[in-house]
Amino acid sequence: MDGKRNDKGLPIGTFERLKVAQNSFCEELIIAGFGGQGIILAGRLLAQTAMNAGKEVTFMPSYGAEVRGGTANSMIVISDEPIASPLVSRPDSLIAMNKASLNKFAPCIKTGGLLIMNSSLIDSKPNVDQSIDILAVPADDIAVELGSQKSANMVVLGAYLQRRGLFRADDAAKSLPDILAKRYHKTLNINAEALQHGAEFAKRSV
Amino acid sequence: MMQKVFSKPQALKDCPTHYCPGCGHGIAHRLIAETIDELGIRGRTIGIAPVGCAVLAYDYFDVDMVEVAHGRAPAVATGMKRTNPDKIIFSYQGDGDLAAIGTGEIIHAAHRGEQITVIFINNAVFGMTGGQMAPTTILNQVTTTTPLGRDASKQGYPLQVSELLTLLPGTIYIERCSLHKPALIRNAKKAIKHAFELQLNNAPGLSLVELLSPCPTYWRMTPVKAIEWMENEMTKVFPLGRLKG
Amino acid sequence: MNERILMCGNEALAEAAIIAGLDAYFGYPITPQNEVPEYMSKRMPEEGRVFLQSESELASINMVFGAAATGKRVMTSSSSPGISLMQEGISYLAGAELPAVIVNVMRGGPGLGNIAPSQGDYFQATRGGGHGDYRTIVLAPSSVQELVDCMPLAFDLADQYRTPVLVLADGILGQMMEPVVFNKKPRRKLPPKDWALTGADNRKQNIVRSLWLKEGVVEQHNYDLQAVYKEIEKNEILCEQYEVDDAEIVVVAYGIAARIVRGAVNKARQEGIKVGWIRPITLWPFPTEQINKAADNFKIFLTVELSCGQMVEDVKLAVAGKAPVVFYGRAGGGVPTVEQVLEKIRQLTLRPENII
Numbered sequence: 074m075d076g077k078r079n080d081k082g083l084p085i086g087t088f089e090r091l092k093v094a095q096n097s098f099c100e101e102l103i104i105a106g107f108g109g110q111g112i113i114l115a116g117r118l119l120a121q122t123a124m125n126a127g128k129e130v131t132f133m134p135s136y137g138a139e140v141r142g143g144t145a146n147s148m149i150v151i152s153d154e155p156i157a158s159p160l161v162s163r164p165d166s167l168i169a170m171n172k173a174s175l176n177k178f179a180p181c182i183k184t185g186g187l188l189i190m191n192s193s194l195i196d197s198k199p200n201v202d203q204s205i206d207i208l209a210v211p212a213d214d215i216a217v218e219l220g221s222q223k224s225a226n227m228v229v230l231g232a233y234l235q236r237r238g239l240f241r242a243d244d245a246a247k248s249l250p251d252i253l254a255k256r257y258h259k260t261l262n263i264n265a266e267a268l269q270h271g272a273e274f275a276k277r278s279v
Numbered sequence: 280m281m282q283k284v285f286s287k288p289q290a291l292k293d294c295p296t297h298y299c300p301g302c303g304h305g306i307a308h309r310l311i312a313e314t315i316d317e318l319g320i321r322g323r324t325i326g327i328a329p330v331g332c333a334v335l336a337y338d339y340f341d342v343d344m345v346e347v348a349h350g351r352a353p354a355v356a357t358g359m360k361r362t363n364p365d366k367i368i369f370s371y372q373g374d375g376d377l378a379a380i381g382t383g384e385i386i387h388a389a390h391r392g393e394q395i396t397v398i399f400i401n402n403a404v405f406g407m408t409g410g411q412m413a414p415t416t417i418l419n420q421v422t423t424t425t426p427l428g429r430d431a432s433k434q435g436y437p438l439q440v441s442e443l444l445t446l447l448p449g450t451i452y453i454e455r456c457s458l459h460k461p462a463l464i465r466n467a468k469k470a471i472k473h474a475f476e477l478q479l480n481n482a483p484g485l486s487l488v489e490l491l492s493p494c495p496t497y498w499r500m501t502p503v504k505a506i507e508w509m510e511n512e513m514t515k516v517f518p519l520g521r522l523k524g
Numbered sequence: 525m526n527e528r529i530l531m532c533g534n535e536a537l538a539e540a541a542i543i544a545g546l547d548a549y550f551g552y553p554i555t556p557q558n559e560v561p562e563y564m565s566k567r568m569p570e571e572g573r574v575f576l577q578s579e580s581e582l583a584s585i586n587m588v589f590g591a592a593a594t595g596k597r598v599m600t601s602s603s604s605p606g607i608s609l610m611q612e613g614i615s616y617l618a619g620a621e622l623p624a625v626i627v628n629v630m631r632g633g634p635g636l637g638n639i640a641p642s643q644g645d646y647f648q649a650t651r652g653g654g655h656g657d658y659r660t661i662v663l664a665p666s667s668v669q670e671l672v673d674c675m676p677l678a679f680d681l682a683d684q685y686r687t688p689v690l691v692l693a694d695g696i697l698g699q700m701m702e703p704v705v706f707n708k709k710p711r712r713k714l715p716p717k718d719w720a721l722t723g724a725d726n727r728k729q730n731i732v733r734s735l736w737l738k739e740g741v742v743e744q745h746n747y748d749l750q751a752v753y754k755e756i757e758k759n760e761i762l763c764e765q766y767e768v769d770d771a772e773i774v775v776v777a778y779g780i781a782a783r784i785v786r787g788a789v790n791k792a793r794q795e796g797i798k799v800g801w802i803r804p805i806t807l808w809p810f811p812t813e814q815i816n817k818a819a820d821n822f823k824i825f826l827t828v829e830l831s832c833g834q835m836v837e838d839v840k841l842a843v844a845g846k847a848p849v850v851f852y853g854r855a856g857g858g859v860p861t862v863e864q865v866l867e868k869i870r871q872l873t874l875r876p877e878n879i880i
């Protein structure tokens with residue numbers, strides 16, 4: 074990063090000069106729920122999938138004491154261009170895994186955005202703008218049917234991928250080994266299956 | 280033919296010190312320097328000078344030396360030894376340095392069993408700053424901050440750090456010696472040499488030699504009186520001998 | 525090694541330090557930088573190098589001091605409260621002219637504060653931080669890739685100028701993940717460490733010290749240090765700018781705040797607002813000249829920080845009265861959103877007279 078100078082002789086950094094991102098593809102997403110629902114893992118997997126697909130991506134997990142018991146969220150930005158802020162205040166899409174996070178983040182979704190909500194844990198209808206595409210996924214129920222309630226995060230992620238059409242659930246499944254520690258590799262199949270079932274659910278509910 | 284009965288150790292420079300008459304620091308320096316000579320380790324020794332009267336120790340020792348913040352010598356020694364396991368690292372610390380401000384550092388270096396040698400000079404006062412109370416000041420001892428003498432109910436009891444350190448599995452050798460009589464000085468030399476040898480032989484842990492050291496200036500005594508006081512008072516609170524190893 | 529890897533800032537900076545030839549890491553856990561010691565505890569032994577968890581930050585920085593005095597490449601990392609505790613040691617490193625790298629992954633303060641991201645330690649970092657008349661080089665990356673790029677630079681700068689170098693990150697940079705590439709860049713030509721304590725084997729004694737009692741010696745030592753600082757100011761300023769020439773508003777921000785500003789400026793440009801940004805990468809030395817130059821044509825300067833306003837003082841000094849300087853920030857773990865910064869920019873276009 075040292076040494077380079079611009080045409081005025083002033084030093085510049087390595088970070089390429091950002092073109093104003095006009096009409097270029099950019100997806101800002103929040104995944105939110107309570108600690109233990111696999112919110113961070115789902116975010117991490119999406120980020121890895123995006124990177125493996127050659128995209129620019131940032132992934133900001135909530136961290137620290139908050140993670141245990143409290144709320145957890147993942148902020149992900151995926152783009153073709155270098156990404157400005159990794160923090161998402163107005164998401165294009167929201168995956169809400171429980172009621173508290175729905176209430177907190179749903180009002181921030183951009184006009185015309187997407188809301189995936191875990192209807193196993195959220196019974197009320199969300200109070201959002203008409204323009205927003207809502208997909209209710211009984212994620213915990215689907216996961217329990219598959220024999221692994223812990224995979225509800227993968228179910229919603231599969232549904233999101235299918236609905237959004239950025240990457241296929243299969244791409245995410247292929248990225249799983251990159252983010253799961255070796256000792257969890259025995260869960261690769263069940264997680265891949267959960268992603269698939271989420272995607273199929275979304276396909277059925279067009 | 281003349282016989283040489285006294286010569287300056289190579290690891291000591293040929294210059295007068297700034298220490299007061301009757302002070303023990305000069306003797307302690309000499310014992311360490313002789314040890315370095317006898318073990319032939321000048322080329323691989325790094326010394327650590329404390330903050331205290333011995334802060335200028337590198338002006339007297341002719342070995343590589345570092346001067347560090349008050350009390351932090353054991354942490355600095357850790358950084359040196361961990362990255363240079365083949366070097367012989369010794370720290371030289373007073374009782375303010377080691378037993379007051381640096382208590383945390385010495386306890387944890389000992390607790391980790393750092394393979395270093397610590398020379399701990401106990402003169403029962405803060406010398407450099409003008410004779411204030413040290414953790415090792417004995418009961419009823421008058422200092423500039425205990426004008427009525429140390430009172431256990433107000434300032435606590437003298438701190439026996441060496442005894443405390445013996446409890447830690449990381450220490451392999453701890454001995455308390457004194458510099459107030461020739462025979463005791465010879466003994467101190469043996470202890471210092473043993474401590475260095477342990478490190479030289481990669482013995483697994485920290486070695487420490489505590490040296491009771493006279494400070495006539497801030498005890499407000501003549502050197503002779505100081506020696507009497509050490510014999511009659513100080514050694515009662517800080518009994519001499521091998522405490523561990 | 526041009527493969528992209530998805531890594532969090534803390535782990536990425538640790539790996540970058542290892543690649544840069546780190547000999548030893550000493551540290552004490554504190555959120556939000558625990559991934560650094562955790563990563564080091566695994567990787568350093570694999571490389572046959574030293575990792576040690578210290579009993580306090582006071583000990584960490586003095587272990588760093590010890591290893592640095594023997595000529596080793598050494599670092600520690602911590603977050604705000606721990607960095608406060610290290611200030612004694614940093615002052616001693618500066619006084620003894622020892623190279624070392626200290627990473628501060630800043631969190632909310634003062635006091636124990638919280639573990640949320642913050643930029644509240646700017647004053648401490650850029651003003652020396654400890655006692656005495658000294659400076660430390662301060663690098664402020666704003667992406668995980670830049671964290672990776674600035675680690676080898678930090679070590680080289682430390683070795684070249686024999687000074688502690690601070691890398692100033694924050695909770696977001698430490699925790700967020702981005703794809704990074706570890707490419708080995710050519711190293712600077714560095715002077716030999718003939719001052720290092722390696723044992724006086726057939727050579728004269730080396731001494732590492734910061735105390736000189738003889739009259740005038742410390743005074744001269746200070747002037748010598750200042751001469752080095754002048755040299756650093758001449759050679760090592762890094763900053764990045766974007767669309768400043770035609771801008772009516774220039775936003776100045778560093779680190780993670782600069783990323784947020786970037787987002788806001790992109791949006792403002794889409795709205796037709798003439799706004800650009802300047803991002804100091806070295807906070808000391810500060811890009812005073814670059815900012816002063818940008819102030820030549822009448823512009824409004826907006827400084828955005830995750831604090832109540834610290835760098836803004838340097839911006840004002842740099843602008844030197846040529847243009848108005850306004851501040852927007854959130855502190856104590858609060859993070860400005862793109863929308864909030866955008867709104868601030870819009871306000872400046874609507875009512876510039878209000879801020880003069």
Ligand SMILES: Cc1ncc(C[n+]2csc(CCOP(=O)(O)OP(=O)(O)O)c2C)c(N)n1
Pocket residue numbers: 330331332333349372373374375376377400402404405406407408413
């Ligand atoms: C942080 C800090 N606090 C206080 C001092 C002042 N100070 C210098 S030496 C000393 C006490 C030294 O006493 P001791 O360790 O017993 O050594 P002696 O001088 O008696 O040999 C103190 C308090 C300092 N240099 N640094």
